[in-house]
Amino acid sequence: MDDASIYLALNGDFIIHSRSFHQITAVMYSHCYQNMLSHQFISLILFTFLAKRTTTAHELSYYLDKYARDTIQSIHANFSLRLLSSAADEELNAVLSPLSLAITLSLTSAAASGITRVQINDVFARGFNNDAVQKYYSLLANRLLLGNNGTIVAPGLLVVLHLCDRAAVSKAMIDIAQDYLADILQFDCQNRSTTVALINQWIANQTKSEFKIFTRNVYNVDWHFMLVDSFYLNAAWHYPFDERRTITKDFYANEHTTTQVEMMSMWAFDKFKYTEDIDVQVLGLPYQLDSSLFLYVFLPREKFALRSIMRELTGRRLLFLIARCKTVDVEVEIPRFSIENHFELNLPLASLGIVEAFTSRADFPAISGQGMHVSMVIQKTQFEINERGSFPVNSTHEMPNDELSVLWQGGHIKFIANHPFLFVITKMDQMILIGHYSSKFST
Structure with missing residues (x-):
């Protein structure tokens, strides 16, 4: 033939x-x-x-x-890795929502034109035309906001405009915000206290917490165009851990530091997904009631190799490893932890290539006349992993019934996350959260 x-x-x-x-x-x-x-x-x-x-x-x-x-998925995954590397030191605990930020950038691109729009799109959706990008992310914003039987994955976006003596918010900007389910707040430039209170209240409502981004003294009235995005996740494990098996163990933060952490453990028979290659082990933990929602942990085989893994890992390879995961029997140990971050993303985004949007040369015709530029991009994140799943700090959920413990003998897969690792949460094949855990917190 x-x-x-x-x-x-x-x-x-x-x-x-x-x-x-x-x-x-x-x-x-x-x-x-x-x-x-x-x-x-x-x-x-x-x-x-x-x-x-x-x-x-x-x-x-x-x-x-x-x-x-x-592919948008591989470009988004690559953007997620680059953003995390630019925004946070690998030796510190960090978590952010690249999807929430991509939705924010897509809205910003829709309001922009010229070089401003080109630079924004090149960072998070290079190769796709503007209409395709905006349609894709506006649809995602609408789909992710839907709760599923108690499982909630909700990005939020607030556009803060201080237009002062400029014209009111244009209909074009209002229409764009509606497409992305974004809120617009417009204030008098000198009404600082009210501005601060309303932004903090919006964050608290979105994240079901007492987050406060600003106080009156740190809020700058010269910030005319500010983007605030948030992310809220409330989800129970499909296979919860038994609290009675959580014990204090050593965690090897770096070559010179060993700390004590609360280590959850499970002998998981036909419950979790797993794959591996020469550099990393990958464990996939499903959430309950939503078959598309997973936490994936990327554990370097070498104890202190997270920095080199982050430097070499591409979005394409990350997605390939996730796609290759299969359900296996595995012994699991993973820390119980909570991470809270406040990211000001102007500099990280500028380092990735978004420059014009933050300067007086920015072009945002959908907002107002010339001179309007992005003053600040802020993301507030909180993420917790415990025996029940990923919940806000004060939430309560029922624990599972007792399960039979079985002693394994002989060879089996071990996933012992006792040194720094990367983690991502995916929903509908999209990376919605990305972070790394090293047991060290920023001061």
Whole structure:
């Protein structure tokens, strides 16, 4: 069959020619490996492309490369890793919501034009046109806000505008905010106390907590355009840990520091997902009542290799490892922890390439006339892992019934997270939270 042409029909409107069927399959599997993509995803790309045109195996290779580079999910995953590295030291506990921020940036892009818009899109959605980006993230904002039987994943976005003697908020800006379910607050430039109180109240309502971002003394009345995003997660484990098995153990923070942490443990039979490669072990813990919601922990095989892992890990490889996870029997030990962060993201975003938006050269025609620029991008995050799941500090949930403990003997998979690790939470194949834990807190 080497000299024969292979004809495949999809919807009756395309033909693929190849000297060898093996040539086509070799291309597909090669790209699965090199680009860290699942076979299902490669097949989707193949049929999507072939439905549009006639191609050869050589052309297919080119377009597989192109599509592998340009998937929103892989670009978003890469953005998430770069953002975390730019915003937080790997030796400190940190958590942020890259999806919440991407939704914020998408709204900002929708209000912008010219170089301002180009720079914003290049950072978190390079290669996609403006309409596609805005439609994608506005739909995500609407979908994620829906609670599912007590499981709540809710990003929030507040646009604070101090227009002073400028015209009122334009209809275009109001329409954009509605598309993203964002709130707009407009204040008199000198009404500092009221501004501070309303922003803090909005944050408290969004996160179901007593978060306070500002006090009157630190809020700058010269901030004319401020973006505040929040993220709230309330979800129980599908397989909760037994509190009676949580004990104090050593955690190796770095070469010179060993601390004591509360380590949750479980002998998990056919409950958790797992994969590994030469650098990391990956454990996937499902949440209850939402089959698309998972916590994935990326544990370096070497105790103090998190920094090098973060430097080398790409979004494509991260998604590949997640896609490769399979349900296994595994012995698990993972710390119980709570992280709270307040990120001012102007500098991290500028280091990634968003520069014009923070300067007097910014172009935001949907907001007002010339001179309006982003004064501050702020994200407030709190994330807790305990025996029950991920909840606000003061929430209460029932504990599971007693489970039979079984003593394992012989060889088995061990996932002992007793040194710094990376973690992500995914929903609907999107990275909604990313962070790292080292047992050390910023001061």
